[in-house]
Amino acid sequence: MGVKMHNATWFNVGGMAEVMFKPSSIEDLAAFVREADLPISVVGVASNLIIRDGIVEGAVIKLGREFSYVNCKGNVITAGCATLLGNLAMVAQESGISGLEFFVGIPGTVGGAVEMNAGAYGSDVASVLRSVRAVNERGEVCTLSNDDMRYSYREHGLVGKWIFVDATFVGTYSDRHAIKSTMNEFIAQRNDSQPVRGRTGGSTFKNPEGQQAWKLIDKAGCRGLKIGGAQVSEKHCNFLLNQGGATAKDLEDLGNEVRRRVYSMFGINLEWEIRFLGCGL
Ligand SMILES: Cc1cc2nc3c(=O)[nH]c(=O)nc-3n(C[C@H](O)[C@H](O)[C@H](O)COP(=O)(O)OP(=O)(O)OC[C@H]3O[C@@H](n4cnc5c(N)ncnc54)[C@H](O)[C@@H]3O)c2cc1C
Ligand SMILES: NC(=O)C1=CN([C@@H]2O[C@H](COP(=O)(O)OP(=O)(O)OC[C@H]3O[C@@H](n4cnc5c(N)ncnc54)[C@H](OP(=O)(O)O)[C@@H]3O)[C@@H](O)[C@H]2O)C=CC1
Ligand SMILES: C=C(O[C@H]1[C@H](O)[C@@H](CO)O[C@H](OP(=O)(O)OP(=O)(O)OC[C@H]2O[C@@H](n3ccc(=O)[nH]c3=O)[C@H](O)[C@@H]2O)[C@@H]1NC(C)=O)C(=O)O
Missing domain, CATH: 3.30.465.10 (Uridine Diphospho-n-acetylenolpyruvylglucosamine Reductase; domain 3)
Structure with missing residues (x-):
């Protein structure tokens, strides 16, 4: 049981939410928060989110139309x-x-x-x-x-x-x-400048002060790098793409590999801008 999440995300990856709640009013939402004895997470349209491949425990709230x-x-x-x-x-x-x-x-x-x-x-x-x-x-x-x-x-x-x-x-x-x-x-x-029609989460990392993440990623040789179905965009190398069949783990592993290479070349720790939800398999 549970609710499949991947269709609700820009990356088109992610496992199951235990419970999904779509409030239709503020009162509905407030009552749910008061009464639900569960951990609560919130999603918009998940354009800045990697939902991991396993379970999101508790309730995922998505505001209704x-x-x-x-x-x-x-x-x-x-x-x-x-x-x-x-x-x-x-x-x-x-x-x-x-x-x-x-x-x-x-x-x-x-x-x-x-x-x-x-x-x-x-x-x-x-x-x-x-x-x-x-x-x-x-x-x-x-x-x-x-x-x-x-x-x-x-x-x-x-x-x-x-x-x-x-x-x-x-x-x-x-x-x-x-x-x-x-x-x-x-x-x-x-x-x-950006692969706006791709299955992406926008900029993967914040720009470090005084730097542009994409330049560090490029110099560290990561443009086009792939893990499984996940790829560093050729067009804008601070964007990750699901090129088809990627898992959330592919995307997370690829991001971490980029961080590792940038750190080893420049001693700079790229900070994820993309947020994560849930657990891996
Ligand atoms: C092609 C592309 C281009 C992008 N360009 C930009 C850009 O130029 N600038 C930029 O800043 N971002 C950009 N983004 C990232 C993203 O679109 C933004 O961060 C956007 O504001 C996220 O909104 P969302 O509804 O998708 O949030 P989600 O990705 O669903 O969630 C993001 C975070 O917000 C929280 N959240 C969502 N809704 C609520 C709520 N109602 N109450 C409390 N917390 C909530 C979630 O829990 C999560 O922590 C881009 C993404 C893509 C795919
Ligand atoms: N599904 C997605 O999030 C993704 C969409 N896209 C792009 O978005 C476009 C439409 O994709 P598709 O999935 O068919 O679209 P849908 O209309 O099925 O909805 C996409 C998402 O946007 C929300 N949404 C749509 N219209 C509104 C609105 N007027 N107000 C508030 N929320 C809204 C939906 O929320 P609700 O749950 O209320 O229906 C859903 O989360 C395509 O161009 C596609 O490439 C790309 C990647 C992922
Ligand atoms: C997409 C996001 O926000 C974006 C926001 O859209 C743009 C525009 O203001 O500026 C930031 O990107 P950025 O610093 O990479 O700027 P961009 O405008 O995308 O690119 C700057 C310039 O570099 C060039 N560029 C970029 C990437 C690349 O691989 N090659 C390249 O030549 C672009 O063509 C452009 O001329 C934000 N990212 C961050 C982490 O701050 C996001 O947060 O998800």
Whole structure:
């Protein structure tokens, strides 16, 4: 028994969740957290996640489509945490609100972006977030300000477990055509440099301070390296790909081999940006 997870992930790998819970409202979610006597994990659309090949113990929560909505009030935009970032960027553009263009092309949800402080092309969640509502581990609904999040590069400084349910962003009024053309530029740059149509998890490692991970990986001779069905992308060597039939173990082993080679050449420990869930077989 259990729920197969691989179809729900960008890498298309992963084993079974013991329990999957899809809340349809905040009350539903909060009650589940209060009452479930199980370890809890959360997934968005798993575009930054390797779910290992064995079991994810306890309950995996994935917000239902009821959490996928965008509301604009002036230059303030509130989005449910299941909203796809591309949809958020599109609504902001149609409403003439600038600042959220960088979300176009990041294939995750608002919840995943708030957790990861997702960013691209000189901006990130920390630059545009006003506040976020979340359910804490006691099942209470709390509002956290941008300052409360204590954001830094691809992480927040919150303590404990939080399930984000909606997020409020502030942009600036601008011309719709100008916003659209910025978005088109970002899409073109990304299509040129990243394997966006592959089964991938985006950047595998954070860029070490003052360095670009891909250059270290390239110099360490890892471009195109393969383990099983997993391969370091030829196009962007900080991206891993499932080229067909890869297991989560192939991807994790390949990432660790890249880290080993980069460490032995440069003495630099690459830090995984991709998150892991569950146990191996
Ligand atoms: C082709 C490609 C390009 C990418 N480009 C970028 C980029 O330019 N910039 C960038 O920053 N990232 C990029 N990514 C990575 C990824 O899309 C982002 O990190 C995204 O924000 C993850 O969202 P998700 O819904 O897929 O989260 P998941 O991968 O499902 O989860 C990521 C983390 O967030 C947690 N999480 C998810 N939802 C919630 C929630 N509601 N409450 C609490 N925690 C939650 C999970 O537990 C996990 O720890 C890229 C990925 C791909 C595949
Ligand atoms: N399945 C995936 O996550 C992957 C998708 N892709 C790419 O995504 C595209 C669609 O893939 P496919 O699996 O057929 O798509 P689906 O429509 O079946 O859904 C893909 C994922 O996105 C979520 N989702 C889709 N639309 C919305 C929405 N409007 N609001 C909130 N969440 C949404 C789904 O959540 P829900 O559970 O609510 O249906 C599911 O987790 C393709 O181009 C594919 O290449 C690539 C790799 C993996
Ligand atoms: C994809 C992610 O975010 C990305 C984000 O999209 C981009 C754009 O802002 O900048 C970071 O990548 P990055 O530093 O590798 O920048 P990119 O824009 O992808 O590449 C920079 C330049 O290097 C070139 N490049 C990159 C890889 C490679 O193998 N060869 C190459 O020539 C690209 O063509 C581009 O001209 C983020 N990654 C990290 C770890 O910070 C992610 O976090 O998952």
